[in-house]
Amino acid sequence: MSQLLSLKGALQQPVVLLQGLVLPVLLLVLWQYNSELGSSHAYAFVPLQNIYSASLQLLETGELWVNTWGSLKKAELGFLLGSTAGLILGALLAYSKVFNAFVSPLFNSIRQVPLLGLTPLIALWFGNGEEAKIFIIALASFFPLVINTFQGLSHYDEKYSEVARIYQFSFWREFKRIRLPQALPHILTGLNLAVPFTWITTTASELLFNAGAGLGNLMMKAEINAEMDILLVCAMTVTISGIFMTTCIHFLSKRLLQWRA
Amino acid sequence: MSFPLLSIKKLNKSFQRDQNNLTVLDGIHLDIKQGEFISIVGSSGCGKSTLLRLIAGLDPDYQGEILLNKIPIQGTDLKRGLIFQEHRLLPWLTVSENIHLALEETGLSRSEKNARVKEHIEIVGLIGFENAYPHELSGGMAQRVAIARGLVNKPDILLLDEPFGALDAMTRSHLQAELQRIWQHEKITMILVTHDIEEAVYLGDSVIVMSARPGKIKEIIPIPLAHPRHKDSESLFNFRNQALHLLDHTA
Secondary structure: OHHHHHHHHHHHOOHHHHHHHHHHHHHHHHHHHHHOOOHHHHHHOOOHHHHHHHHHHHHHHOHHHHHHHHHHHHHHHHHHHHHHHHHHHHHHHHHOHHHHHHHHHHHHHHOOOOHHHHHHHHHHHHOOOHHHHHHHHHHHHHHHHHHHHHHHHHOOOHHHHHHHHHOOOOHHHHHHHHHHHHHHHHHHHHHHHHHHHHHHHHHHHHHHOOOOOOHHHHHHHHHHOOOHHHHHHHHHHHHHHHHHHHHHHHHHHHHHOOOOO | OOOOOEEEEEEEEEEEEOOEEEEEEEEEEEEEOOOOEEEEEOOOOOOHHHHHHHHHOOOOOOEEEEEEOOEEOOOOOOOEEEEOOOOOOOOOOOHHHHHHHHHOOOOOOHHHHHHHHHHHHHHOOOOOOOOOOHHHOOHHHHHHHHHHHHHOOOOOEEEEEOOOOOOOHHHHHHHHHHHHHHHHHHOOEEEEEEOOHHHHHHHOOEEEEEEOOOEEEEEEEEOOOOOOOOOOOHHHHHHHHHHHHHHHHHO
16 A cells, blocks of 8 residues: 555656656666676676675775765865866956966966876875875866856956946955856856866776775775676765765855846 | 036047047037936937946046036046946845945945945835845836935936836836936936937926037027926926927937
8 A cells, every 4th residue: 555655656756757767777677687697797797786785785894984985085175176276267367368378378288188197297296195186186176167267257248347337346346246246157067067077086096096095996996806896886986976066066056046037 | 506516518529430530429518506407318329328428437538528526527436326228237136235236335334334225225115125136126126226226325416328218118107207206305416318308308407409420419408397297297298399399400
C-alpha cells in the first residue's frame, strides 16, 4: 500500500525531471549489462554492487572523508584566491586603457599555455606540496574571472554614468552603485564556468603531486592497485563536490540578481 | 530678488560632424527668476534638450555664459537637478534606494537622509512600494520615483527633459497635475522641455517657443494665470492656440 502511494507521488513529479533521468538510468543498465559479460568486462565496467560496497568500505575506514576534505579545502582556497585575483585584474583591465595595452597581450598568451604540462617547473617554484597544487587550482578560476569581469565592466551603459554625474558620485560610489552591479551577471557566469575547471585541476594536481590527502591521491593509489571500484567512487565524489559548489553559486546568483525580472 | 536666478547669455552650441559644423543653439538669451516655472517647446531638432543638458552641466563644450546666482556653472552640481525622459532608475536598487542615490554625496546624516526619502515617497504617492524593484513598477510609477529622486536633495533648479513623453495620456495628465502641486508646494524653480504644447501652457509661467536649425528662441509667451490651473479653462486654450500658431510658422 505504502509502495503504491509513493509510486503515485513519483508520478506527480514534473515530467521534465523524469525525462532527465531516462538517459542516466539507461547508461547504468548498459554498464551493468557489460559488467556481467565476463571477468575482463567486470574489470573495465565495475559492477554497481561492487562500487556500492567499495564506497561503504571507504566511508567506514574514514579514508573517503579525509581525502574529500583534503581536496575540498584546496579547491575552495584555490577557487577563492584565483577568483579574487581574477576580479582585480579584470577590473584593472577594464578601467585603465594603459594597463590594458601593457598587460592584455601577455595575458592572452599565457592563457594558451598548457599549464599542467609545466608541473615540473611549478614544482621547482613552489615545491612539491600544497602550495604548488593551490597555485594550479587558483589559475583555473583566475582566467574565466579575468575575462568575464573585464567584459562585465567594459560593456557599460552611458545613461547611468550621466545619473552618476548629476548626483556627483565619487569614483568608488559609481563603482559600487553602478558599474559593479551592472557587471555582476557576467562575474557570476565567470564563477560558474570556473567550478568544473577548479575540480579538474584539483584532481589533476593531486595526481601529479601525490603527497598529502586528496581524492586525486586516493585515485592514484587505486590505479596502482588496480582497484577500479575505488577509482569510480572518487570520480563520483568529485562530481558531487562540483555539483555542490555549482548549487552554492546558483543560490548566490539568485540572491544577488533578485532585481531581475 | 533683483537679479535672475539663472541667466543665459549669448549661448552658442555646435557639433562637429564629418567635418561639418552643425549649429544647434544660436544666440540664446534667457533670464529665469527664482521660483518660476518655464516651459520650452519646439519641434524636434530645435536643440531644446541640448539646452537643458548644457544647463545641467553634462556638456561643457559651448560658447557664451550660463550663470547661476551670477556665478558661471562648472560641470554638474547638486543644485541643478535633472529628470530624464526615461526614468533612469537603477534596476538593481529598490524604490527607496534609488531615491537615496541623490543624497549619497550630500553631507546629511543618515537619519536625515532616511527621513527625506520617506517624505518624498509620500509626496509622489508611492507609500507601500518602498522595497519594489523598478521592473515591478508601471511606467508612470517609475517616473514618479524619478521625480522624487530629482526633488529629494532640494535643488535650486529642477530641469525636466520631456519627463512625461513616454507615458500614456491618462498617466501623463495625472502626473502633470501632480507636478504643478509639487512645484507650488516646494517652490523649486523648474525648466520643462516638452513637445506637448498643452503641457507647456498648462504648467509654465512663461512658454519659450524655439525654432529649429539653428535652435533659436522665437518668442517668449508669458502665461499670467494663477496656479493651480485647470486644463479646460478657456484662457489656457487661447494661449495654447497662440503658441501653436507660432510653432506652425516655425516648422
